[in-house]
Amino acid sequence: MEKVFASIITIGDELLIGQVIDTNSAWIAQELNKAGVTIKNRVAVGDVWEDIWAALDAESKKASIVLLTGGLGPTSDDITKPLLCEYFGGKMVLDAATLAHVTDIFERILKRPMIERNAKQAEVPDCCTVLLNERGTAPGMLFEKDGVLFISMPGVPHEMKWIMEHHVIPMIPKRFKTGIIKHKTLLTAGIGESFLAEMIKENEAALPSHIKLAYLPNYGMVRLRLTISGEPQNEAVLDKELDTHFNNLAAAVKDYLVVKEDIPMAEVVGQLLLNQHKTLSTAESCTGGYIAHLLTAKAGASAYFKGSVVSYANEIKGDLLDVSKETMETVGVVSEECVRKMAISARKLLKTDYSVAVSGIMGPGGETPEKPVGMVWMAVASENEVRAQVFHFRFDRKRNIELTANSALNMLRLLIVDNS
Amino acid sequence: MEKVFASIITIGDELLIGQVIDTNSAWIAQELNKAGVTIKNRVAVGDVWEDIWAALDAESKKASIVLLTGGLGPTSDDITKPLLCEYFGGKMVLDAATLAHVTDIFERILKRPMIERNAKQAEVPDCCTVLLNERGTAPGMLFEKDGVLFISMPGVPHEMKWIMEHHVIPMIPKRFKTGIIKHKTLLTAGIGESFLAEMIKENEAALPSHIKLAYLPNYGMVRLRLTISGEPQNEAVLDKELDTHFNNLAAAVKDYLVVKEDIPMAEVVGQLLLNQHKTLSTAESCTGGYIAHLLTAKAGASAYFKGSVVSYANEIKGDLLDVSKETMETVGVVSEECVRKMAISARKLLKTDYSVAVSGIMGPGGETPEKPVGMVWMAVASENEVRAQVFHFRFDRKRNIELTANSALNMLRLLIVDNS
Numbered sequence: 001m002e003k004v005f006a007s008i009i010t011i012g013d014e015l016l017i018g019q020v021i022d023t024n025s026a027w028i029a030q031e032l033n034k035a036g037v038t039i040k041n042r043v044a045v046g047d048v049w050e051d052i053w054a055a056l057d058a059e060s061k062k063a064s065i066v067l068l069t070g071g072l073g074p075t076s077d078d079i080t081k082p083l084l085c086e087y088f089g090g091k092m093v094l095d096a097a098t099l100a101h102v103t104d105i106f107e108r109i110l111k112r113p114m115i116e117r118n119a120k121q122a123e124v125p126d127c128c129t130v131l132l133n134e135r136g137t138a139p140g141m142l143f144e145k146d147g148v149l150f151i152s153m154p155g156v157p158h159e160m161k162w163i164m165e166h167h168v169i170p171m172i173p174k175r176f177k178t179g180i181i182k183h184k185t186l187l188t189a190g191i192g193e194s195f196l197a198e199m200i201k202e203n204e205a206a207l208p209s210h211i212k213l214a215y216l217p218n219y220g221m222v223r224l225r226l227t228i229s230g231e232p233q234n235e236a237v238l239d240k241e242l243d244t245h246f247n248n249l250a251a252a253v254k255d256y257l258v259v260k261e262d263i264p265m266a267e268v269v270g271q272l273l274l275n276q277h278k279t280l281s282t283a284e285s286c287t288g289g290y291i292a293h294l295l296t297a298k299a300g301a302s303a304y305f306k307g308s309v310v311s312y313a314n315e316i317k318g319d320l321l322d323v324s325k326e327t328m329e330t331v332g333v334v335s336e337e338c339v340r341k342m343a344i345s346a347r348k349l350l351k352t353d354y355s356v357a358v359s360g361i362m363g364p365g366g367e368t369p370e371k372p373v374g375m376v377w378m379a380v381a382s383e384n385e386v387r388a389q390v391f392h393f394r395f396d397r398k399r400n401i402e403l404t405a406n407s408a409l410n411m412l413r414l415l416i417v418d419n420s
Numbered sequence: 421m422e423k424v425f426a427s428i429i430t431i432g433d434e435l436l437i438g439q440v441i442d443t444n445s446a447w448i449a450q451e452l453n454k455a456g457v458t459i460k461n462r463v464a465v466g467d468v469w470e471d472i473w474a475a476l477d478a479e480s481k482k483a484s485i486v487l488l489t490g491g492l493g494p495t496s497d498d499i500t501k502p503l504l505c506e507y508f509g510g511k512m513v514l515d516a517a518t519l520a521h522v523t524d525i526f527e528r529i530l531k532r533p534m535i536e537r538n539a540k541q542a543e544v545p546d547c548c549t550v551l552l553n554e555r556g557t558a559p560g561m562l563f564e565k566d567g568v569l570f571i572s573m574p575g576v577p578h579e580m581k582w583i584m585e586h587h588v589i590p591m592i593p594k595r596f597k598t599g600i601i602k603h604k605t606l607l608t609a610g611i612g613e614s615f616l617a618e619m620i621k622e623n624e625a626a627l628p629s630h631i632k633l634a635y636l637p638n639y640g641m642v643r644l645r646l647t648i649s650g651e652p653q654n655e656a657v658l659d660k661e662l663d664t665h666f667n668n669l670a671a672a673v674k675d676y677l678v679v680k681e682d683i684p685m686a687e688v689v690g691q692l693l694l695n696q697h698k699t700l701s702t703a704e705s706c707t708g709g710y711i712a713h714l715l716t717a718k719a720g721a722s723a724y725f726k727g728s729v730v731s732y733a734n735e736i737k738g739d740l741l742d743v744s745k746e747t748m749e750t751v752g753v754v755s756e757e758c759v760r761k762m763a764i765s766a767r768k769l770l771k772t773d774y775s776v777a778v779s780g781i782m783g784p785g786g787e788t789p790e791k792p793v794g795m796v797w798m799a800v801a802s803e804n805e806v807r808a809q810v811f812h813f814r815f816d817r818k819r820n821i822e823l824t825a826n827s828a829l830n831m832l833r834l835l836i837v838d839n840s
Contacts, residue, residue, distance in 0.1 A: 014636050016459040017603065018449030019645065019682070022442065025464070029438030039436040040471070044445070044462035047634075051460070058478070110612075117614045156637070158815050183437065192530075194537045214467075216434050217576070225439065262439070282709075282730075288716025289702075289709025292730045296708025299784055299817055307736040310702075310712045310728035312721070316770060320727075350736060364719055394529075395578050397719055 004176045005040040006032050007059035011052060011071035011080055012155060015044040024069050024160055035169055036178030036232075037065065047071060052083055060148045064176070067168070070155030072121075072138040081125070081141075084152055088143045090127030095139065098122040098130055102137045128152075131167040135159040140167060149175065180232050182239070184246045185216075185225040185262035188253050189410045193217045196224070200252045203245070211245055219402045220410075223262065224249060258413065265409045266294035272416045273304035273354070280412075281350035282308040283321055283342040283357040285333065286376060291356065291405045306352050311342070317359075321345040334359050334371050336388045339379035343388075347381050355381045356412045360391075362400045376404050380412045382419050387411065424596045425460040426452050427479035431472060431491035431500055432575060435464040444489050444580055455589055456598030456652075457485065467491060472503055480568045484596070487588070490575030492541075492558040501545070501561075504572055508563045510547030515559065518542040518550055522557045548572075551587040555579045560587060569595065600652050602659070604666040605636075605645040605682035608673050609830045613637045616644070620672045623665070631665055639822045640830075643682065644669060678833065685829045686714035692836045693724035693774070700832075701770035702728040703741055703762040703777040705753065706796060711776065711825045726772050731762070737779075741765040754779050754791050756808045759799035763808075767801050775801045776832045780811075782820045796824050800832045802839050807831065 008028055014020040025042045032039060040063045045051040052071075059066045071080030085092055099122035106114040121137045124130055131140030131151070136159040143150040151168055153160045172178065188196060193215050197204075204213055210230055216223040226249065228242045250260050259268045273280055282291045292308040295301055309320050314333055317323040322345045327337045342357035360376025367373045374393035379386055391407055393400045428448055434440040445462045452459060460483045465471040472491075479486045491500030505512055519542035526534040541557045544550055551560030551571070558574040560583040571588055573580045592598065608616060613635050617624075624633055630650055636643040646669065648662045670680050679688045693700055702711045712728040715721055729740050734753055737743040742765045747757045762777035780796025787793045794813035799806055811827055813820045 013632070013634055013647075014645075015446075015462065016449055017453050017647070018446035018451075018459075019605075019636060019643075020638075021446045026435075026438040026441045029436055031438075033437050039466075041475075042435065042464035046459075055461075112615075115614065115618055117617060158819060185439075194535060195532075197537060198535055212433070214433055216439060218440075223439075225434075227433075227437070284709075287713075288721070288725075289704075289712030289728055289730060290716075292709030292732075293707075293713050296710075296732060297818070297821075299782070299786070301708070302732055305708075306733040307740075308709055308728070308730035308732075310709060310730065312712075312716060312728075313726040316727040319771075320769070349740070350733075351739075362719070366719070398717070399578060401717075 002177050002179070004037045004065065004172075004178050005063040006037045006065035006067060007041045007043065007063040008039065009052070009055045009059060009066065009068045010042070010044045010155070011047065011068060013046045015070075016046045024155065024157055027157070027161065028067060028069075028164065031164055031169060033181055033183075035172045036181055037172060038181065047079055049079060049083060052080065053087065056087055056150070060145070060150070064148050066148060066150045068150065068152040069160050072152065072154045080152060081123075084128070084141065084143065084150075085125035088125060088127045088145060088150075090125035092123045093126045095122050095124045095130050097132065098124065098139045101132060105137055131163050133159055133163055134166070135162040142167075178232075179229055180235055180238060181227065181229050182242060183225055183227050184242055185223050186246070186250055186253070186260045187221055187223050187258040187262070187265070187268070188256040189221045189258050189265070189406070191222065191256040193222050196222055196253065196256070200224070200249060203249050203252050207245060208241075211242065219399070219406050221258070221265065221406060224253070225262070258410070264294065265406050265413070267298055269409050269413050269416070270295065270298060270301060270304055272413065276416070276420055278353040278416070279304055279306050280354045280356070281306050281346045281352040283346035283355060284308060284310050285312060285317065285342075285359040286362050287358050287401055287404050287408075288312055290401055291358070291408060294405055294409070306350050309346055309349065317342065320349065332371070334361060334375060334377055336377055336379075336390070339377040340386050340388050343379040343381040343386060353382065354412060354416065356408050358404055358408050360404060362397045362404070364397065374400055376400075378404070378408045378411055380408070380415045382415055384419070385415065387415060422597050422599070424457045424485065424592075424598050425483040426457050426485035426487060427461045427463065427483040428459065429472070429475045429479060429486065429488045430462070430464045430575070431467065431488060433466045435490075436466045444575065444577055447577070447581065448487060448489075448584060451584055451589060453601055453603070455592045456601055457592060457596075458601065467499055469499060469503060472500065473507065476507055476570070480565070480570070484568050486568060486570045488570070488572040489580050492572065492574045500572060501543075504548070504561065504563065505545035508545060508547045508565060510545035512543045513546045515542050515544045515550050517552065518544065518559045521552065525557060551583050553579055553583055554586070555582040562587075598652075599649055600655055600658060601647065601649050602662060603645055603647050604662055605643050606666070606670055606673070606680045607641055607643050607678040607682070607685070607688070608676040609641045609678050609685070609826070611642065611676045613642050616642055616673065616676070620644070620669060623669050623672050627665060628661075631662065639819070639826050641678070641685065641826060644673070645682075678830070684714065685826050685833070687718055689829050689833050689836070690715065690718060690721060690724060692833065696836070696840055698773040698836070699724055699726050701726050701766045701772040701775045703766035703775060704728060704730050705732060705737065705762070705779040706782045707778050707821055707824050707828075708732055710821055711778070711828060714825055714829070726770050729766055729769065737762065740769065752791070754781060754795060754797055756797055756799075756810070759797040760806050760808050763799040763801040763806060773802065774832060774836065776828050777801075778824055778828050780824060782817045782824070784817065794820055796820075798824070798828045798831055800828070800835045802835055804839070805835065807835060
């Protein structure tokens, strides 16, 4: 077994001025990990010749696979291709297969005339192996130098993913004898990182050196991840060992355990509903449809999610969800009375087994002396029961919306579990 | 003027196995840019002693400000603090002010007993200046070595942001004579990057060397960004120069220009509605509330956004949005007839001036021979007019949902513009 290291270099000024969030690196890291490759570094550099050059030098000393994304577009701010040509000592040539592919994309799919700029994308350094990019016009390129593989890919996520899946990942077992790296993750809710750490300190002390524990706090939840590494021929033993420690960990946190998988809260709720052949609706004020969006982010949600009334304006709460004028005028729309009514009405109107309703103040602004920013009332309803609870979050709008959605889904999860 | 460079080091295995997407770096980069600091590199390293050490060595050679985030939590997978202590040659001491702050958080806000692990967060290397973190228990720390500033912050975004805003950004003009860096960005929709490049090639050729142009394609839209840099005393001249080139650029792309700002499409629509005192509702099937979520992501949306019917199940389309059984059985729910009815009904039911409706197949799965994955019908309605259009997207579920939302909002934008 060799320990195989990779480094990821992302190229583009937009990464350094913060205009774009890099999601490519996380995806690449996940996929390489599954293939037994450890990521050593992730580096972002601007569209600057010397900086890209220096990153190639530095990362190829640390890793045997260097992946580059970005800087391959048809516009003149992209300097990566000429740089790679010079770095690996080649000259630019027209690649016939890529030209045919680019021409085909324009003729058959885009149905637009091709311009010279597009044809230029078929020019590649003669010292590279072209990795055909079925999803776009910029090809991937493979270079080799002193035993290190360099792979350059476009920055557009679905193009990069296609090249990774069809060229890079299949190449790894042919080139390297990788070890095994496996992760198991569980999700907890309603408890802070430090209290969790106290609760599992004996489990942590019992871990052998080839199993690592990590805490991943996020929006009112904490994920615990165990990572094991070892020789491929020991896979069965390693699996068993990982399972044992993982199950012990799950038992230690059982009061706060949501699920023994690395899936979002919305998916946990979806699975519960699916297993029980039950349906769900939402009535959302302050989250503005975000809970419904989370529930429908996964294909197949139509089996349990029927729909939602986003009642952002008070009159919609009255007209569609039957919240009385009196409630609105006396206790207001951020109140137990209001969310109970919203949940009950949504269940009835959308004819579902369960419903969830939220109403609160996400900020900035909108608070009153009694109702500060971050105050949210939530209710969940089933045929037999309505539960309501108030929460106080203390963050920015985006984070308050995330926390509200996850907390409401967790309330719903507990109701479904108790009702089954 | 000095050209001041900064590097960002993010610490945590979760970044290298792809479990977490790094949003901190983009935010930090934006803020430093505004303060006249250029980001040289962004590096992510794991919770590995030698790798963090090597990154400190390497980045401090390239930059005069090195920012670190992550690795400061109360759990034992965090090694950053002891490492910094050794790197800068100090010893750990208890910081009284931080201890008082941590104690206060537990007593007053969390209302939970503090455990030893929490108190330990008040221990810092004696060679650092503590940067109080009002938002959490892990303090920021400032170190100086050979003229380079090193600032270590927690990885939790709202804690990091607080420390940046209250300590780091105010420190920069006191320590450095930074130059000016300014950006102006415009948003286009409905045209590809290479065609845009053809359209503006003369503008591009006319740019002086201290103004850079960048193309930022994203979900059916392309942003064009001009960046100018220069001496602070020339600010007025630079501003004028940037404005001239920016306005010329906007004129060259006028047929595809959405807005001369760097704001999301939903915000452009929101501003139009706000200016015209008009209201909006959505009727969403395949986007599952995502358009409503985008519209309500910004505070103040209640001035123009009233609500939404998320009709994920067909019976909701019938019951609430009056789509006839006949429509569903003959042309189906992914049809012009269906979305026209959805838009008209939403406008009526939610009593708004405008409405937008979408129905399509986001995949994976769910397609029929006539209706492939990625096919979406959209309609927008005003008092006088209903427009419908079909789109074909060819990507994954997440991207299809994004593209659908942005395309629908763009259709709506054009309707509002034409109606005013």
